[in-house]
Amino acid sequence: MKTSEILREKVRDLWEKYVKHEFVKQMRDGTLPLESFRYYLIQDSKYVEVMLKSLMRASSFAPTNQATKVLSSILLTRDKGMEVHNYLLNKLNITHEEIMRTGYNLANYAYTRHLYYYSTKGWKEFLSAWAPCMWGYYEVGKFVIGSPNELYSKWAEFYASEDYKMRVDAILEALNSYEFDENLLKPFSASVRFEIMFWDYSLRREETPFHEIT
Template sequence: MVSTHEILRNLVSDLWNKYTRHEFVERLRDGSLPMDVFRYYLIQDTKYVKEMQKAVIKAASKAPLNEAIDVLTAVFSNVERGAEVHERLFRDLSITEDEVNNTGFNLVNYAYTRHLYYYASLGWPQFLAAWAPCMWGYHEIGRYVVGTRNELFNVWAGFYASNEYWSRVEAILRALDKYEVTPDMERAFRDSVNFEIMFWEASLRRDPTVLY
């Protein structure tokens, strides 16, 4: 029997490949991504993660208790490894928390995080479908990029390729697989994959940012 998360990915297989093998990803892998682009991306991604975590908590309030506990425990416990990677990258690239806080969202990032909030308000299964492409895709990308000649890109990829990170993804996919695919879930998943593609492109361009 095909799982819900596999059905969703199969429905957008062409887009999934564009997301996980985007030019941004390929340039991480071959080490040719300009460091100012990577720095820009890290700042935008940090802002995204903060908003994403708020959306997770909002969505979990609508979830069955056992599912909420399983997912929240996986995602928010044992975060030391992620924090260490974050601190290493920020230190080596001279990124400060003040700089992150004083930098606006690019429009893709702003729209993507509003998209997550919308599905968090709509329902738990819909939110899981909207959230899964980010978490699941980054594990695939991390495994693809790890081993790159660029030390910082390798540190970044190593976290997403790790078993620790995969345990978070598994909890999300396990919860998602309890539900049958609906049109809302397919739309949420597809739109998130498109947002991930646009996130890479906005980073390559280093799009202007706006405060809100």
């Protein structure tokens, strides 16, 4: 088995809770309250900012060919992703100013710090911490696409797309170039748990008290 497959198999039950979370199921059937989706988009926007900073830091540890392929996969599909993201923000009247003045919820605060920490430890460690987000969203996108709610289906279209799969394939290829190591399980498992928490907090629209990431 490939390293990524071993990691996912070892957290199989958690993985299913993540990709088939109640938030995701409600997106699929169109019953998720728009207020929860709006809350999620704001928190996700804040997450992505730190995720990209973490990626750039971690890539300094990577073999040149891997860093180039992974970064290129992000950059080549960035326009399509931003197009969908901006469409959703506009539809829900979410401004850049609102995103900036909204704090991180506890799950997002912890998750982004977790990613940034592993970006300082090494490339394969970061890949194992990052893969659940990118890989899981491809599965979620395929599950949610076709939702009767136009906004949720639009969101899912990008994550279920070949453009997005290009990102996932590049990340998993890099991760699978390393032999499985039990030390990779801790960041991978923690990220899956953070993803579950991210959905939980968005569903409940938890308070957002944390304004700075250091």
